[in-house]
Amino acid sequence: MPASKGYAASDNRTPLAPFAFSRREPGAAEITVEVLYCGVCHSDLHMARNEWGNAIYPMVPGHEIVGRVTAVGKSAKKFKAGDIAAIGVIVDSCRHCPPCKKGEEHFCQEGSTLTYAAKDRVDGSITMGGYSNNYVVDERFAHTVPAHLDLAAVAPLLCAGITTYSPLRHWKVGPGKKVGIVGLGGLGHMGLKFAHSFGAHTVQLTTSLKKKEDALKLGANEVVVSTDANAMKAHAGTFDFILDTASAPHSLDPYLSLLKQDGTITLVGLPEQPPCINMFALITKRASIAGSMIGGMPETQEMLEYCGQHKITADVEVIPIQKINEAFERMLKQDVKYRFVIDMSSLK
Secondary structure, three states: OOEEEEEEEOOOOOOOEEEEEEOOOOOOOEEEEEEEEEEEOHHHHHHHOOOOOOOOOOEOOOOOEEEEEEEEOOOOOOOOOOOEEEEOOEEEOOOOOHHHHOOOHHHOOOOOEEOOOOEOOOOOOEOOOOOEOEEEEEHHHEEEOOOOOOHHHHHHHHOHHHHHHHHHHHOOOOOOOEEEEEOOOHHHHHHHHHHHHOOOEEEEEEOOHHHHHHHHHHOOOEEEEOOOHHHHHHOOOOEEEEEEOOOOOOEOHHHHOOEEEEEEEEEOOOOOOOOEOOHHHHHOOOOEEEEOOOOOHHHHHHHHHHHHHHOOOOOEEEEEHHHHHHHHHHHHOOOOOOEEEEEHHHHO
16 A cells, blocks of 8 residues: 655644655556645634534645656556646546536535545545545546646645636626635635636625735736725626635625626635625625535546646645644734645655
């Protein structure tokens, strides 16, 4: 069995620390990947600290993985040793329910298998994530990476990228549409890049005027401070679609007022508390509040190919694994532009 090492949470109170474990040999359709880079998602912090109540310890977080294939199973066809592969939020599903058959494995009716802190469908072990030196996965749940992209900056595409790409595509964001992006963090900056690239008139909605310059550089046509009542009123009833990426508790009412009739606000952030909603803001314009999460395997590959064609990657700060606990604390303070990525060679 491949010897593995990484950083793990032993409970919800103590910092992540070095951890040794083993992974299985790759099965017939599986590949072993040497992890080169792993993004640090806010959900890694939520999970490590059991803020959602579903933690399993010891826990090796990490679901934004880019690495090099080191071994392939006898029936694997998509990859060969030496190839670059990317692994995202889920690593298995039932494969036979209607969503799985449509390539929407993230909506698997039997429950998709998460990259970490989940029961492995193959051997019943607990999955360990990408804050480690290697990973074993069925090649169906691994993706090819466009050759010319910076691999460290590709890693966050496996979560932050697809989480914003998917709803923008689903709600047909493009030319002639006015689109708002709430929040300018790991998710928000990717949503801003995609919406602009798709040809929409893109407005960054932020609580801080300090983010205006960055938002404009990332592709915003306009920046609106959501705490400025006059600025918000000037945009009332003009948005076709709003993507809300904020992870802190907040009211949706100011953003609902911005929507046109039949407009939609889609939530992809995961605040600890449910949102407050003024029902009149919904019923008086037939507005919709929706939710979205990641994407299936075909759409994730589509997103990566789109990023390759349009040279889109995440803005990242690369860190050694030894600074992961510091990165968690900085992430809570929003002190990162815009995604931490671990250089896993630091494990050596």
